[in-house]
Amino acid sequence: MRITWLFGNGLDLSYGLKTSYFHFYKYLLELEKQNLITEENIIFLQLKHDFEKHKEDLWSDYETRLGELTTLISEQQIEKFENDKIQIDLFLNDYLKNEEKNLKIDENQTQKILTNSFNQIIKCSRLVDNNQINELIRVNSQSHFKFTAISFNYTKTVSILWGNNPNLLNNFKLNGYPTSYSSILEIPFYLHGTLEDGQMIIGVNDFSQIKNEELKTSTELSDALFKSSLLNQAGQLHLEQFTSLINETEIMCTYGLSIGRTDAYYWKIIKERLLKSKSILIIYYYDKTYVNAHISLTNRITNQVKSKFYSNSEATDDEIERIKDRIMIEVNHELFLQE
Numbered sequence: 001m002r003i004t005w006l007f008g009n010g011l012d013l014s015y016g017l018k019t020s021y022f023h024f025y026k027y028l029l030e031l032e033k034q035n036l037i038t039e040e041n042i043i044f045l046q047l048k049h050d051f052e053k054h055k056e057d058l059w060s061d062y063e064t065r066l067g068e069l070t071t072l073i074s075e076q077q078i079e080k081f082e083n084d085k086i087q088i089d090l091f092l093n094d095y096l097k098n099e100e101k102n103l104k105i106d107e108n109q110t111q112k113i114l115t116n117s118f119n120q121i122i123k124c125s126r127l128v129d130n131n132q133i134n135e136l137i138r139v140n141s142q143s144h145f146k147f148t149a150i151s152f153n154y155t156k157t158v159s160i161l162w163g164n165n166p167n168l169l170n171n172f173k174l175n176g177y178p179t180s181y182s183s184i185l186e187i188p189f190y191l192h193g194t195l196e197d198g199q200m201i202i203g204v205n206d207f208s209q210i211k212n213e214e215l216k217t218s219t220e221l222s223d224a225l226f227k228s229s230l231l232n233q234a235g236q237l238h239l240e241q242f243t244s245l246i247n248e249t250e251i252m253c254t255y256g257l258s259i260g261r262t263d264a265y266y267w268k269i270i271k272e273r274l275l276k277s278k279s280i281l282i283i284y285y286y287d288k289t290y291v292n293a294h295i296s297l298t299n300r301i302t303n304q305v306k307s308k309f310y311s312n313s314e315a316t317d318d319e320i321e322r323i324k325d326r327i328m329i330e331v332n333h334e335l336f337l338q339e
Contacts, residue, residue, distance in 0.1 A: 001137070001140035001141075001143050001144070001145050001146065001250050001251075002146040002147075002148055002245075002248050002249045002250060002251075003118070003121070003145065003146070003147050003148070003174075003249070003250065003251045003252075003253070004147075004148040004149075004150060004245060004246065004249040004251070004252050004253070005147070005148070005149050005150070005253045005254075005255060006150045006152065006252065006253065006254045006255070006257060006266075007149065007150070007151045007152060007153060007157075007158055007255055007256055007257070008152045008153065008254070008255070008256035008257030008258065009152075009153060009256055010255065010256020010257065010286055011153065011157055011158070011255060011256040011336060012153055012155055012157055012256075013256070014256070014334075014336070014337060015103060015104070015105065015157060015337075016102065016104075017099050017100070017102060017103060017155065017157075018099055018102075019096065019099060019153075019155070021059045021060075021062050022056055022059075023099075024092060024095055025047060025048075025051055025056075025059070027091070027095045028044060028047070028048075028088075028091065029048075031091060032044075037087065037091065041084045041087060041088070042069065042072055042073065042077075042080070042081055042084050043066070043069060043081075043084050043085060043088050044084070044088065046069055046072065047059065061258065061260050061262065062202070063202060063203060063204055063209075063260075063262040064204070064209060064260065064261060064262055066085065066202075066203065066204060066225060067204040067209035067210050067211055067225070067262075068211045069081075069211075070210050070211055070212035070215055070221065070225075071211050071212045073212065073215075074214075075214065075215060075218060078215070078218060078220050078221050078224070079220075081221075081224070082224040085202075085224065085225075089200060089202055092200075092202075093154070093195055093200060096154055096155055096195055097195050099155075100155050100156060100195065103155070103156070103157060103160070105157070105160045105161065105338065106338060107160060109338055109339075110160065110161050110162075110163065111169065111170065113161065113336055113337070113338060114147075114161065114162075114169060114172075114185070114336075115169065115172050117335040117336045118147065118169075118172070118174060119174070119175070120333065120335055121133060121174070121175075121251065121253070121282065122134055122137070122174070122175045124282070124328055124330055125298075125330060125331075125333075126328070129328045132280065132325070132326070133251065133280060133282075133328075134175060136250055136251065136278065136279075136280060137174060137175055137177060137251075138177065140250055141177040142181065143181055144181045144182055144183070144184055145172075145174055145181065145182070145183040145184065146184045146186055147162075147169065147183065147184065147185050147186065148186045148189070148245055148249070149161075149162050149186070149188040149189065150188075150189050150191055150242065150245065151188055151189070151190050151191065151192075152191055152192055152257060152263070153190075153192075154190070154192065154193060154194050154195045154200055155195065156194070156195075158188045158190075159188050161336060162185050162186075162187070162188045163185060165187070166184065166185065166186060166187055167184075167185050168182050168183065168184060168185070169182075169183040169184070169185055189238075189241060189242075189245065191238055191242055191266075192227075192238075193234065199234045199236065201227055201230045201231055201234070201238075202230075203224075203225045203226055203227045203229075203230055203262070204225050204226060204227070204262050205226070205227060205228075205261060205262050205263065205264040205265055206226065206228075206264070206265075207222070208261075209261060209262065210225070227262070227263075227265065228265060239265075242266065242269065243269050246269050246270055246273050247269075247273055249273065249279060250277075250278075250279050250280070251279065251280050251282065252270060252273070252279065252280070252281045252282070253281075253282045253283075253284065254281075254282070254283050254284060255284045255335060255336070256284075256286070257283075259283065259305065259308050259309050259312060260312065261312050263312070264312045264313065264314070267309060267312045267313035268313050268314060270313065271309075271313035271314075271315055271319065271323065274322075274323040274326055274327070275319060275322060275323060278326070279326070280326045280327075280328065281309075281323075281326065281327045281328070282328045282329075282330060283305055283309070283327065283328070283329050283330070284330045284333050284335060285301070285305050285329055285330065285331050285332075286331075286332055287301055287331060287332060290331055290332055292331075292332075298331060301329070301331055302329040302331070305329045306324070306327055306329060309327065
């Protein structure tokens with residue numbers, strides 16, 4: 001039985017790393033003082049303008065904003081736009097490398113962290129969800145439990161938690177099911193590259209996110225901005241590996257991910273897995289304004305997150321009806337943290 005965790009920037013933020021674009025913007029301002037970046041960079045110019053006008057929320061999803069900024073350029077400026085993006089990407093790489101040095105995880109405590117967090121799978125807020133998860137685990141209990149990590153991040157946080165080599169999670173039995181089979185940690189998979197491999201993937205999902213109507217058919221722009229194109233150029237078969245892992249997964253858990261439109265390709269793959277199997281998706285969602293004060297408030301957030309997944313995975317009404325009961329939303333559920 002494979003249980004796959006998909007990690008986003010929320011994991012790094014939970015460990016105190018300053019990895020939001022607000023933090024990165026302040027870093028770029030310091031580079032501007034050193035004349036290392038100027039307002040000739042189209043992306044930096046707009047970023048600076050938006051923050052000065054207190055419109056920083058426009059950058060809550062940097063990749064979405066990139067697609068919007070195509071309205072600022074013509075076909076003749078595509079190469080400049082790509083060069084400006086490359087400059088920003090490289091500065092982001094440098095910034096994250098420096099920020100990564102502040103990562104403090106006691107490697108002697110990682111097994112305890114994982115054990116505690118993995119057991120939260122069967123500690124959902126709704127009993128009906130727990131019962132469904134428990135039944136799926138029971139049916140698959142006579143097999144190895146493989147815990148896979150797919151990181152959408154570039155930092156090494158997941159590798160430190162998981163360990164750099166395949167290993168057994170000693171004496172761990174999910175939900176206490178008696179089994180002679182092992183619990184195995186598989187080597188983390190970095191879907192969008194790392195800070196070290198020169199293959200950081202930053203871009204949009206498809207032409208629907210290119211807001212300049214005149215550039216929607218530009219292959220030059222798609223080669224520079226589409227995640228699928230960038231992944232194909234990297235040549236590491238990451239899309240194929242992602243698909244293979246998801247298609248072998250019984251329980252999929254997202255943590256620290258926004259379920260945004262720029263990752264729609266991946267949500268479609270997850271949707272197809274739900275449609276073709278009895279697998280389960282648990283979305284661990286964070287809302288800084290959330291207070292568990294009323295069931296209707298919780299239900300509202302749950303419905304909003306599910307709707308976002310349906311929309312970005314392009315699920316039809318029939319598909320939604322078939323998978324809706326196997327998607328669980330857990331709000332502000334703390335996981336993978338040190339005591």
